[in-house]
Amino acid sequence: MPAQGRAGTGCDAQTVSPDKLAAAAQTALTVAAALDERDAPLALVARVGTDLSKQGLVYSHVGFVVRDHPAGRWTAVHLLNECGSERSNLYTQGLVNFFSDQLVNQDARIVWLQPEQAQRLAERLRALPRNDLHQPRYNLIARPGSAEYQNSTAWVLEILGASLPSGGADSGRGGAYLAAKRDGFVPDRVHIPYSKRVLGGLFSANVAFADHSIGTRLSGDYPVVTVRSIVQYLDRRGHVVAQREWRNGRLMEPLGAL
Template sequence: MRRLLMCLAWLLCLPLVAHAGNDCREQQLPPAKVAAAAETALRAVAALEQMDAPVALVARVGTDLSRHGLVYSHAGFVVRDHAQGRWTVVHLLNECGSDRSGLYAQGLVNFFSDDLINQDLRIVWFKPDIARRLATRLQQMPRHGLHHPHYNLIARPGSRDYQNSTAWLVEMIASAIADKPIYDRTAAYAFARGDGFLPETIHVPYTQRVLGGLFTANVDFTDHPIATRLSGDYPVVTVRSIFRYLDRAGHTEHVQEWRNGHLMSVPGPA
């Protein structure tokens, strides 16, 4: 049965071409990478089916962030019984390296097929009341989606002018945690800060910005004040900062993580 499911997943995802989030050149993933993504997707589905929860947070390793001490670079909400399928990932993606973004609904195989560094995986389940409210909100999208289409990879947390994938996650989570629904991005981030969310500080030296070619359409340092740009210490919303927030604030119900295909004990956020 497991082999059959992997074969079906492989067949469904074989014609993989340009995803949002890269430069949109047509490309087809090697069968081995598609098979690895299918195996990770099956692993995730098995764990999700064991928990009676309508939504969870699922994280992947798309970029090597080890120089910043980080593991997971991207995350999304995996929604049960979504219009697109039993377990569908809803997440924000940069569109082809431009300054724009969109909200996407993808199957788990596609989510783990996006030319990742590895197939490590972490799933975080929310407390039941939060999960219920968040799932309802996600099922209603794009209505009340708290999406700002102007993308900035290094968006300042709470920025009115820019948003990235992790900032969107925090704002959506806050909108579900609050006792009353929040339909404004600024109010959502303010609630998260008041509830204990703290962004991470990422150091980007000026020389790296200039010589490292970081001036691209999807990166805008001017979203941050001059003092931040001079110091090179940028506050950003990372996947780890989201994990830490949920854990500290008591919003986490359960966590599972796999490294190199093996289920691990979870000592803390990564």
């Protein structure tokens, strides 16, 4: 799998400043230390790559972090847009790279899953690209369950769905999403007014509005898979055993909003 990419942005040549690299390294060390404290083969780790505060959201991106992956002790496995194009790919990255991708800040959240599900997920992700459930046609607001498009959070949800006993290890994308839906997943609703579509804005790049129904486009309320909807679903259904979060470099107790 490639090692470079951007979460829905362009790939103009940019040098990471020493300060930003040091901040990413500190976050990586903090997250790795927390991961080492628990005897778990895998966790979900969320980051803030885009400011979604106007949509009431905090975290914009989430990936799996796998222990003892062929690429390293703690390796992030996630889907990223290919440099602002209509394509995506799956990436393996160390934690420093994961937290140095032009992020809004260094806030982070770890979500640990029940041991059986975490083990199934870790085994599947170590074996990629076999059964990768990847659709390379990228849409930032991909409709949940869409066969034509996928984005980063949709891929995570489908991998989670495939790890359920009812999902089946080789169920394909459609079966994986339906398994998560049957298990209680409910997508978020993101409002994108018509003026945003015409004039551009938060969702102006890599977007296929036609992936959604005419009724959705007229209302402007788009169902999407968000980090919030994934974590709330997992927590609600009892798949989560623990969470930990840092805001502005400080451990949050209790956890903040998603």
